[in-house]
Amino acid sequence: MNEQIEKLKQGIGNVLLGKEKTAELVMIGLLCRGHVLLEDVPGTGKTMLAKSIAKSINGKFKRIQFTPDVLPSDVTGIQFFNPKEQCFEMRPGPVMTNILLADEINRATPRTQSSLLEVMEEQQVTIEGETLPIDPPFIVLATQNPIESQGTFPLPEAQMDRFLMQIRVGYPTREQEKEMMQRYRKEEPIDALEQVFSLEDILDLQKQVKEVVISDAVEDYLLSIVRATRKSELTDTGVSPRGTLAFMRAVQAKAFTAGRTYVIPEDVKEMAPIVLAHRLVLSLEGEMSKTKPQVLEMLLDEIEVPVEAGAVRE
Template sequence: MPQLDSLHPIVEKIITNIEKLMVGKRKETILALTALLAEGHVLLEDVPGVGKTMLVRALSKSIDADYKRIQFTPDLLPSDVTGVSIYNPKELQFEFNPGPIMGNFVLADEINRTSPKTQSALLESMEEGTITIDGITRSLPKPFFVMATQNPVEYEGTYPLPEAQLDRFLLKLRMGYPTPEEEFEILNRMEKTNPLSHLQAITTIKELLYLQQSVREVSMDKAIKHYIVKLVSQTRSYSSIQLGASPRGSIALMKASQAYAFIHGRNYVIPDDVKFLAPYVLAHRLILKMEARFEGITGEQVIAKIVARTTVPTQRTKNL
């Protein structure tokens, strides 16, 4: 992870606050903030109990945002996610009862344990920023940020997300197990109290919206845009890939790079931003050939090879 620049002061405060709760997850926290500031969404894939839920709760508390949680189960209905209109006999009219998706920070827990129809209710709302109930379209609150968790597909009772749905997520992350030293520190922190209950807000929704607007102003040199196009276009002809990333992947990598540059206190993107983010932004958008999957090749490995063989632009543009 590039360490050439100091972090944006507000972002640094948020990370420091979250690290009161999360041990050894600074990189994952920065990546989650990258998606948040880029107005994207995150898919967290890992085994249960490694801090996926804790990360999104700590983020929402740090920003004093409205937090909602959806526990996905096989019997969950789309209306359980989006809400439903209920007839009020006293008022002689239907009234909208909002679902848990009407929040600023939404934790979609174990999304691959529910049916494809219910998955689509969430993912379409993420894409459109709206929900439609009984023909009436309602806007979701701003900011609107989804962190969906899923267990690895080898776990029983899972409904793998279709590739087209995976494309809705800006980043895909894995938390990983803590080291023995980190796990020991977790025990120390959790011995007498849950640090989450004492976590204080560092900033506000209004400030976050301003930061998101500032990210859009981060400049990107033409050479770096061409670099992104080269990386993504190679996924469409790589020998191990059946289906490469679409132009949506290029746009996602551009937006994520702008946010990552902003987090590191810059108003311009450098090639290292793109190189670092490429596996997190692009790997989950690929469909590997069957023989590649049998050989244990992963999307992350393929993207790493593409990055390694692609010429990096040397020009850096500063807007002073």
């Protein structure tokens, strides 16, 4: 399995140079049935990353380009009257897929944004009172541009809490960007991207991730971080119980992709900023002095990390 994970990272790395770590995080999200918010300026490869993941698992891919005039029915689907057949017919929306790219999600109105809440939480969609299940695996990869505020609607806390992690894609290095120019000069690397996993493989791996062991010491460490976010004077709202469960699944998936059957404290510490920071609501004092990731890093520094001997239990 580790070889397949590495092959996936390398394949996506050929398409998006320097994005192997981002690909691994998205894979972690897929393995623990979580959704990912990709945040960065336009042109950093967010859409290409989503397409690459879909092709690597042979999954169905749909994209919604959000704008203020997109309606909830454009996302979930509609029932319409067919005059020829003299009956109502169901037309499911683009959410009926495996990989859903919600491009520039913060350009949609709050009403349209909320149309994703049900499908992200319950993997089903309700259209005119009829509930349709989404075939697994299913993941929402949403993008937003952090530097543009005109014509945007910030995601509410309830929506942010449904994203397993928030990732900044980032610019490539000078050397990576030069290599990118050379590779794309005559060909499109995504055309050569091979399937690494089948959808059945992903479903099987999702079950295996749940079997990864978390010792009492590591579990207590994880809980200490969560509870510290609720007690800090720099936060008005800390991590929710939903966030606690998401954090647990993320560290299990992190250990699994590293080839281990147990979680170590470093898994918890590495995943904490990515999984927890976007769930915080800072107090006035916190907003004036620090960013959300900085607050979380400060809390991590204050919490004692369990020693290896007490943290691992095979």
